[in-house]
Amino acid sequence: MQNNFMDIEMLEDRLRYWQAQLRLQDWQIEMKFDRGFNLAPNVADISLLEESRVARIRMMEANDFDPSSIAPYDMEQTMVHELLHIHFFPLTRTLGKSIPEEQAIEAISWALIALDRKADEIENHYMKRLYPEACYLLEPYKGVVVNESAADD
Ligand SMILES: [Zn+2]
Numbered sequence: 001m002q003n004n005f006m007d008i009e010m011l012e013d014r015l016r017y018w019q020a021q022l023r024l025q026d027w028q029i030e031m032k033f034d035r036g037f038n039l040a041p042n043v044a045d046i047s048l049l050e051e052s053r054v055a056r057i058r059m060m061e062a063n064d065f066d067p068s069s070i071a072p073y074d075m076e077q078t079m080v081h082e083l084l085h086i087h088f089f090p091l092t093r094t095l096g097k098s099i100p101e102e103q104a105i106e107a108i109s110w111a112l113i114a115l116d117r118k119a120d121e122i123e124n125h126y127m128k129r130l131y132p133e134a135c136y137l138l139e140p141y142k143g144v145v146v147n148e149s150a151a152d153d
Contacts (some may be wrong), residue, residue, distance in 0.1 A: 004074040005062040014076050015057075017082075021112075022083055030040065030056045031079070037062030043073055046082040048089065074113070078131045081109040 006014070015102055019025050039045060039060050048055040057079060065073045084105045092101050 001072045001074070003065065003072050005065075006075045011075060011079060013071070015053075015079060018076075018083055022080075022087070024083060024086055027053045027055055027086060029083075030083075032056070032058055033061045034058040036060045044078045044082055044125055046085050048086060050089065051061075057085060076115045077109050080112055081105055084109055118150055 008031070008041075015029060015031055017031060019027065036043075036080070037056060043060040044058060046055055046057050058077060059075060060073070062073075071079060088101055092098055095101070
């Protein structure tokens, strides 16, 4: 596991993707960076208004991450973790902050991220075999548009 830092545009792109995957499109979710000292001891948090389905995720700026930390700071995983809180909140709101909930969300978010990246790796592997001349297109970002008819050959 290693750090995965993104800029706000990339994070917002991944936010739309994960909102769809987690069926949270009916939520209005805002994402912003904040300083580490405003979030300590965490690297992120989420505030939500259930009735109006509005949420705000605050993520620690990459510059404030302590490089000696034993846990990596993967911004995409952190965002998925915060999004999962939206699903868990109705089940656990009366408990307040709960360690079992945090552990469950942490495990699920890492599993989702690992599966998603594995799927991308497999897709890229076959894309490179089908279109070796277009390999350079695959490297910079994920949302590669494939010519469907050519891919079916
Ligand atoms: Zn949490």
